Structure formats: structure tokens, C-alpha cells
Amino acid sequence: MKKMIGLALAATLLASGAARAQQSEIKVGEINSYSSLPAFTEPYRKGMELALKQINDAGGIKGKKLVIISKDDGGKPGDALTAANELVSRDGVVMISGGFLSNVGLALSDFAKQKKVVYLAAEPLTDAIVWSKGNDYTFRLRTSNYMQAAMLAEEAAKLPAKRWATIAPNYEFGQSFVAVFKELLTKKRPDVEFVAEQWPPLGKIDAGPVLQAIDAAKPDAILNATFAGDLVKLVREGNTRGVFKDRAVVSYLTGEPEYLDPLKDETPNGWIVSGYPWYSINTPEHKAFLDAYQQLHKDYPRLGSIVGYSTVMSIAALLKGTDDYSTDGLVKGMKDLKVDTPFGPIVYRAGDHQSTLGAYIGKTALKDGKGVMVDVVFKKGADYLPPEADAAKLRPAN
Template structure:
């Protein structure tokens, strides 16, 4: 009798523990997050702070449908294979409802393919290659940041106004750089058929021989240069270019250079007058951005970078999708994400149903030096919705079915 009683009590206790575990699980939604934290901390650390702030705000307001959002984060070390391994672990071991993140374009494409194969919802945060929403787009992948096409269209619009006819390019030799150069050349040549492309430099990402690149560009005698380098490569390129007079009396159009992550390290070496996309947080005066800036500075005692905006916007988008879906089932998340509206520090954005691209825009302006620091001046926000191809064009660019 005592043995049976003990077994009954033990079974009841286990049942209570199991029920409690289920209750806790039902009160949470797990989100898998992957990024190149150790490979590119200048961007990904502010990005992490951004999503941490967003999650804190979302949970403080009751989460999504009363469920707390829990983020399980992994570092892919800048390697596609590690990113896919991380994604697999998040789905199979951690039981996440969806995956977010990635920075480098080739890594974003690898995780997007994983999402397609495993039928998992993937909110790509930062990769810029057009392939992720077009030629290699799939039902399960959505992208937050303005793509190469969008930023190229913004920059080409300004570049077309320049008198320069002889153009050269420099870009890292991988998916992002190749994609950015291709679409910029296409758009600028369309606007200005008189343009001549006189040189292309393709240094390996993170391993630029800046002196040799600058010298080769000088030898081609361009009147203008498209730059797509970033991070430590950008600093080296600018330093060698300044030393050799590469930028003297030449126009330069540059992807991303106005982002604080990449502009700040240049300090007083920042070239003046480059046409850039970026994030002049110090000059943005809108209610949405003011509220974000105040909350970010209060939490981190630091100013935001573009990564902060992306991380924040990513988790706000995830929460909006979950709320609209009313479920964590993948098919319902996919359906909800099409056309979902999201409030961001840059204003309201929409994820297009056609190609799963958000309408988040970017600031376009010029580089300058202020108090010994690189800044963006004369900047204007360009709404991403105005720089996307038409729905009909997307149908030709993106696989159907």
C-alpha cells in the first residue's frame, strides 16, 4: 500500500512539474537569432543592443498576445556553414518559432536556403544582396534592410547629376560587393548612357591591399569612383587614397559610408563631399526617432549606430508578424508577414507581398568633418517604397510558385 502511495505521489509530482513546464512554454515564444558577432563587432554589437531594447519594450507591454519573447542568440563567426549549423540547432534543439538575423550576404543566402529546405520562417535583418528576395527568394524568407538595388537607386539618382563620365569601382569580392556594383552600373548607365566604366577593383573582403588598389585606380584616370568597401577595408582605402591624392578633384559615391559604424573610425581623415548612404542620428528630428534615441541612450549610455536601427526594427517586425498571425505556425507567419506594417524609428514600413522586401529607407547625404569627426551633412531620408522595382518587374526577377 505504502509503495503504491509513494508511486502515486511521485507520479502526481511529475505531472505537476510537466504541467508547469508546458505552462511556461505556452507563456513564451522562442526566437532564434544568428549573426557575425565575432567577425564584425562594429556593426553587430550595436545591432544586438537594438534588438535587446526592442525585446525589452515588447515584453514590458505584455509581449505578443500575452506571451513573452525569448531570444536565443548564436554567433556564426562570419562563416555560412556555422550559420546553417546554428540555424539547425535553434530549430531542432531549442524549438524556436522562427529565425532572424545574419549580416553578410552569402551567409544570409545560406540561411535563407536552410529556411526553404526546413520550411522555417526567416527574417533576414542585414544582408543586402538582391538575390535574397529575387533570384534566390523563397516563400519563407523576408528582408528588413533596404537592398543593394534600393541603395544603388538612391545613389545613382545623385550620381547621374554629376558631370563625370569616366567611372571606376572598388568593392569586396563576394556576393554583396558583386551585387552592389552590378546594380549601380546598370542603373547609372541607364540614366546616363554616356558613362564609360574604365576600371574595376575587387579586393578580398577584410584583406584589401589598399595601396595597390589606390594606385590601380589612379592609373585608370577616372573622373568618379564608386566605393563599396566598408569596415577596416574602408579605413585603409581612405588612408591610402588620401596619401596618394586619389580623391582630389574626383567625385566619390559610396555605399554605407555614412553609417556611424564606418564613418566614426575615419575621424578627421574622413574625405569631404562623398555622396553616401548612412545614418545621421544627430540630425534626425522626428517623433519616432526622438523616442528611440531617448530610450537607447537611457539604456546603453551610448549613441545608436545603423546596426541599432536594424536590430530594433528586426524584432519589432517579428513581433508585428507574430501578433498578426496569432500563431507560431510557419504557414501562418508567412501569410501574416505579407503586407504587415511595422513602426520603426524611421517611420512606418511595410513588407511587400510580392518579394518580401520591406520599405525601410535610408538617408542620403555627403561626408564632412565636424569637430575632428566624420559626419553626414545635407542628408535626406529616402523612403524605400520609392526605390523598389514595380510589382510586374519583381515577377520577372523572382521565381514563381
């Protein structure tokens, strides 16, 4: 009998201990393509780890420890939905975050709408996530397709090129980026025409036939939106065939270290790119981030590191700014939320739930056998978005 009482008491103590532990922490769910896209998501994880350490070392969220529960979606929308269900129903998170591929982000956004849970889309770039398919519960951190297309189109319009060809992966991200770049460049330069387009499958590019078709159209300039392993294959084959010689190239994301570094001495010269020149940013907020990141990880950051860090800092700013952790309370708190990031202060616009995070634009160059960005300028995100009232009209009626 004493043994049974002892076991019962032990169970009660364990239960009460677990309850106290839960009361002393705030759990947030996070989903990303860790196994399928490690070049971006591993630095992203390291950025999250730094932010989480800084937040909890400074006392957490009003004295409570911030806990991030991460799951891998393998780059598949179905797996992302399974993970989201587990996080919300089993793990009891107050909100979810993350996502890399645009189709995965759209699936998670729809989940957020159906389940009425806040989703902070960290990386997905498609404009649909905040505009044509936007909903009350989804907010997006990353500088969007529209914003970066506007930045790149601004530079492309300065080129003498009139005949353009496009290469982009055949899924939501590539399709939406090419569409908006065409629209914005044509507005600035009504004399341009698009004479060829290639849509290789993501992660499975056959660069020879793609470039042969592009070269046959005799464009003056090429717009490229391939990334990761597809980009390496495209550059290598293009260099071999001389397709890029005497042609301007505008290349989305190519200046991000996770995609530029693998090119090594094959890095093309003079491509206009968006990216992250961590080695040449001298702002106080970036220097503080860079020093802390290198001290913790003994490595240099990638763009994924910035996104992971800023995602967690956004979550912390939200949770510190409200006492109401209900979905309605968090939605209200996200609107016009101000967050300090390594790229400077940003705001999550109430009108369309898009953050004003900016981006760096420059040109590729080879230095000491490695690709770098030169002639770099930082473009403020707010300057490349439609006015909030106009953007709000792009969203579905509630």
C-alpha cells in the same frame, strides 16, 4: 519508497513547470556574425534588446513573453546553418531571423526553403535574397542593394563625371551592388563609362596596389563599397597618395556611424554616401527611439541599432497580427505586414517579400575632429523599388 515517490513527484512538478513556462513564451531564433563583425552586430544586439524590453514591458505577445535565442555564425555560412538547425530542431523556435553577410543570408534563405521555416533576413543586402533566389519563406528588412544603388545613382548622375572606377569586396554583396549601380547609372547617363574595377577580398584589402590600379585608369569618379576595417585602410592610403583629390567619390554605407566614426579626422570631405545621421534626424518616431535607446544603453545608436530594433518590432507585429504560428500562417502574416520603425512606417511587400525601409543619403564632412553626414535627405524605400508586379517576375517560379 517515500524518497522515490518524492523524487518522482519533484520530476513531475519540474516537467509541468517547464511546460507551463514554454506555454507562456514565444521563442524566435536569431543568428548573426557577432564575433567577426562586432562594429555592426553589437549595436544591432542593443537595438534588439531595447525592442524586446519595450514589447515585454507592454505585455509581450498576447500576454506571452517574447524570447529571442541568439547564436553566432562567425561570418561563416556553414556555422549559420548549424545554428539554424539547432534553433529549429532543439530550441523549438517558431521562426528564424538575422544574418549580416549576403552569402550567409543566402545560405539561411535556402535553409528556410528546405526546412519550410520563416526567415526574416535583417541585414543581408543582396538582391538575390528576394529576387533571383527568393522563396516563399524568406523576407528581408534592410534597404537592399538595388534600392540604395538607385538612391546613390540618382545623385551620381548629377555629377559631371564620365569616367568611373569601382572598388568593392569580392563576394556576393560587392559584386551585386556594383552590377546594379552600373546598370542604373548608365540608364540615367548613357555617356558614362567604367574604366577600372578592383575586387579586394573581404577583410583583407591591400589598399596600396588597389588604389594604384584605380589611379592609373585616370577616372573622374570612384564608386566604393568597402566597409569596416577595409574602408579605414582605403581612406588612409588614398589620402596619403592623393587618389581622391579632385575626384568625386560615391561610397556605399560609409555614412553609417559604425564605419564613419573610426575614420575620425581622416574622414574625407564631400563623398556622397548612404548612412545614418542619428544626430540630425528630427522626426517624432526617431526622437522616441533615440531617447529610449540612450536611456537604456547610455550610448548613441548606430545603423545596426536601427536594424536590430526594427527586426524585433517586425517579428512582434507579425506575431501579434495572427493566431496561426504555423509556417503557412506566418508566411501569410508577413505579406503586406505593416510595421512602425524609427525611420517611419514600412510594409513587407507581398509581391517580392522586400520591406520598404528607406535610407539617408548625404555627404561626408569633418566636424570637431569627427566624421559626420551633411546635406542629408531621407529617401523613401518604396520610391526606389520596381513595381511589385515587375519585381515578382524576378523571382523563381514556385
